[in-house]
Amino acid sequence: MAEDRAGRRTLFSTEDTWAIWLGLLVIFSCLAAFWAGGTLKHLAVTPGSWSTFAELSADFVKKAPAFGAVFLFFFVAFTVSMKIMGREIKQFMIGFVVLFLGALAVFYLAGWSAMKRLDLGAPLLALVIGMIIGNLRTMPDWLKAALRTEYYIKTGIVLLGATLPMTLIATAGPVAFLQATIVSVTTWLTIFLAATRIFGLDPRFGAVLGTGGAVCGVSGSIAIGGAVRAEKDHIAIGIAVVSVWAIVMIFTLAFLTKIMIPPLGAAATEWWQISPGEAGAWVGTSEYADAAGFAVVAEIATTYGDAAINAFTLMKVIGRDIWIGIWAFILSIVSVVYWEKKSDADGPTGRVGIGVVWQRFPKFVLGFFAASVLMSLIAAAPPVDYVGRAPVDGTFKSDAQTYKYSADFTDYTVPPELGERFSFDPADGEIVFLGEMSLDQLDLLSRNADAEQRWALKQLHRSSSWFESELDPEVITPIKKLRSWAFVLCFLCIGLSTRFADLLTFGLKPFWAFTIGVVVNVPLGWFLSTQVFDSFWSALR
Amino acid sequence: MTGARPTECCAACAHFVDDPRELERRLTGLTILSSAWGDTRGDQGLCEAHALFLQPVMTCPRFVGRPPTGAVR
Numbered sequence A: 001m002a003e004d005r006a007g008r009r010t011l012f013s014t015e016d017t018w019a020i021w022l023g024l025l026v027i028f029s030c031l032a033a034f035w036a037g038g039t040l041k042h043l044a045v046t047p048g049s050w051s052t053f054a055e056l057s058a059d060f061v062k063k064a065p066a067f068g069a070v071f072l073f074f075f076v077a078f079t080v081s082m083k084i085m086g087r088e089i090k091q092f093m094i095g096f097v098v099l100f101l102g103a104l105a106v107f108y109l110a111g112w113s114a115m116k117r118l119d120l121g122a123p124l125l126a127l128v129i130g131m132i133i134g135n136l137r138t139m140p141d142w143l144k145a146a147l148r149t150e151y152y153i154k155t156g157i158v159l160l161g162a163t164l165p166m167t168l169i170a171t172a173g174p175v176a177f178l179q180a181t182i183v184s185v186t187t188w189l190t191i192f193l194a195a196t197r198i199f200g201l202d203p204r205f206g207a208v209l210g211t212g213g214a215v216c217g218v219s220g221s222i223a224i225g226g227a228v229r230a231e232k233d234h235i236a237i238g239i240a241v242v243s244v245w246a247i248v249m250i251f252t253l254a255f256l257t258k259i260m261i262p263p264l265g266a267a268a269t270e271w272w273q274i275s276p277g278e279a280g281a282w283v284g285t286s287e288y289a290d291a292a293g294f295a296v297v298a299e300i301a302t303t304y305g306d307a308a309i310n311a312f313t314l315m316k317v318i319g320r321d322i323w324i325g326i327w328a329f330i331l332s333i334v335s336v337v338y339w340e341k342k343s344d345a346d347g348p349t350g351r352v353g354i355g356v357v358w359q360r361f362p363k364f365v366l367g368f369f370a371a372s373v374l375m376s377l378i379a380a381a382p383p384v385d386y387v388g389r390a391p392v393d394g395t396f397k398s399d400a401q402t403y404k405y406s407a408d409f410t411d412y413t414v415p416p417e418l419g420e421r422f423s424f425d426p427a428d429g430e431i432v433f434l435g436e437m438s439l440d441q442l443d444l445l446s447r448n449a450d451a452e453q454r455w456a457l458k459q460l461h462r463s464s465s466w467f468e469s470e471l472d473p474e475v476i477t478p479i480k481k482l483r484s485w486a487f488v489l490c491f492l493c494i495g496l497s498t499r500f501a502d503l504l505t506f507g508l509k510p511f512w513a514f515t516i517g518v519v520v521n522v523p524l525g526w527f528l529s530t531q532v533f534d535s536f537w538s539a540l541r
Numbered sequence B: 001m002t003g004a005r006p007t008e009c010c011a012a013c014a015h016f017v018d019d020p021r022e023l024e025r026r027l028t029g030l031t032i033l034s035s036a037w038g039d040t041r042g043d044q045g046l047c048e049a050h051a052l053f054l055q056p057v058m059t060c061p062r063f064v065g066r067p068p069t070g071a072v073r
Helices: A003-008 A014-033 A053-084 A090-111 A112-116 A124-135 A147-162 A166-198 A202-230 A232-260 A278-286 A290-304 A309-317 A321-339 A364-379 A439-449 A451-463 A467-499 A508-532 A534-538 B020-026
Strands: A388-389 A393-397 A402-406 A422-425 A430-434 B045-049 B053-054
Touching: A014 A053, A014 A147, A014 A364, A014 A467, A053 A090, A053 A467, A090 A112, A090 A124, A090 A467, A124 A232, A124 A290, A124 A467, A147 A290, A147 A309, A147 A364, A147 A467, A166 A202, A166 A278, A166 A309, A166 A364, A166 A508, A202 A232, A202 A290, A202 A321, A202 B053, A232 A278, A232 A290, A232 A508, A232 B053, A278 A290, A278 A309, A278 A388, A278 A508, A278 A534, A290 A309, A290 A467, A309 A364, A388 A393, A388 A451, A393 A451, A402 A451, A422 A467, A430 A451, A439 A451, A451 A467, A508 A534, A508 B053, B020 B045
Parallel strands: none
Antiparallel strands: A388 A430, A393 A402, A422 A430, B045 B053
16 A cells, blocks of 8 residues: 555546546547548537437437447546546446436437527536436445546546647736736635634634635645645535535526627627626636536537637636645645644644645646647648638538528639639539638639629638638547537536535534635626626637 | 655554545545545545644654555555
């Protein structure tokens, strides 16, 4: 056991590092299939929409083999990693089968037209259904073994890195960091001062509660608990209070943001309306745990696309989570100097060194960055001989527009500057462009075009982008589908493992101290996201 | 940490519970939104003698070496 302990912090012994390996395995598998001339998009699928039982059956029959492949991948990957981490896998294997079937059922329920009318997506449904089951029945040990919320969300976040360009992280990072720092410091001080000055709680307890609210939820409380030598009860109560508030905020923020985001395609007309990007940033500053926050933004994304997920990730993961080690280091010094009782002669002694900054660093974030860098490098280097094609009769589709066009290029005069790159292929009914078309080149081509030809040229402009026409549908889309599976597995786990009767055992003092922090944090997060940095978050896609 | 770990520190003490399975069992609700198998918990654990949550490098007069078998408690 001593050797086991010594070697535990290796590359294959924590959920953080395994989330990196599994995430990168998915990404490299998708890339390998693409480079081999294929794609995994036919295997990496999620259930579709349906209104009648016949549509449901048809969708299931069509996708059943792909569901089998997704299950097999996750089942083998998670089971093998659990085994290597030294965990009991027999119970996990049984539990995971049931959990996956539950996620499949939730996906199908969310795809039902009745649920769409109620504006209920898979994330909230997974939570609600899980919570109902989890609070009505005691979970058997074999199912508990598969309820690994944190592992699934970390894997999903690494996959998310592949869909978030590094340039966006680099440009958004400073804004996210600034906003997150303002909110984190304010929230931490509020909870800490309320806990110690108003309710007279131990300062180490105040630090555990404050970090749970200000930095990264339960994980933050745990990380700080060890650094400040908190009492066991401080940790246990901190976990309970943070979890209860995190779950309350899932529903509160999901409800508020659904009301405040204007319908798809409509512009904001009221002062209180916000964009999906602003909503994501707000959730990123006012949720207390990654998994809980992702439940809200994934719910928003089911209608409004990934802007909320991207903003949340920048704010929560990059703005708040990765600084937990620094919080631990600073608070460990404060604890030794000011908070510890000097009279306790047989109490533990020792110093927490600067190494704690790296030790408490959530390593899965490195996988998130690696995935982003990797995909950004690949996207930045399209094949030099790539040829974009667009039909002369087709449909142009974008987030804002859909138009069915019918163009004739027989008499079209090609601008001489683009004579070698643009051509019309009457045999295939296509227009063709060599290399990626810039907006200036689109403008040049459009000058000689009639209205229908302009739509066809817009379509050609889009298909000339190797990223949009090849990399995104063939590689990024399957990664996003597998990310959705990881997220829904996670949200179902949150629901199934939340037993309010077990959690609601804390006293009122820590609860009210944390609640005062919530009262400050939520409006401040709204103000910074929608009034101070609104132009930045609204522009996020 | 600062330098080498002392021999008689929490990491080697019988009072120190750092097994993630046991920590998840003792800290109700930990797995709802977090985990004992992640880096934020790392190698920290519960001291049964002081009822404190500690870094494994701490030392104290109540140190008791773990049994050689090192069975998971």
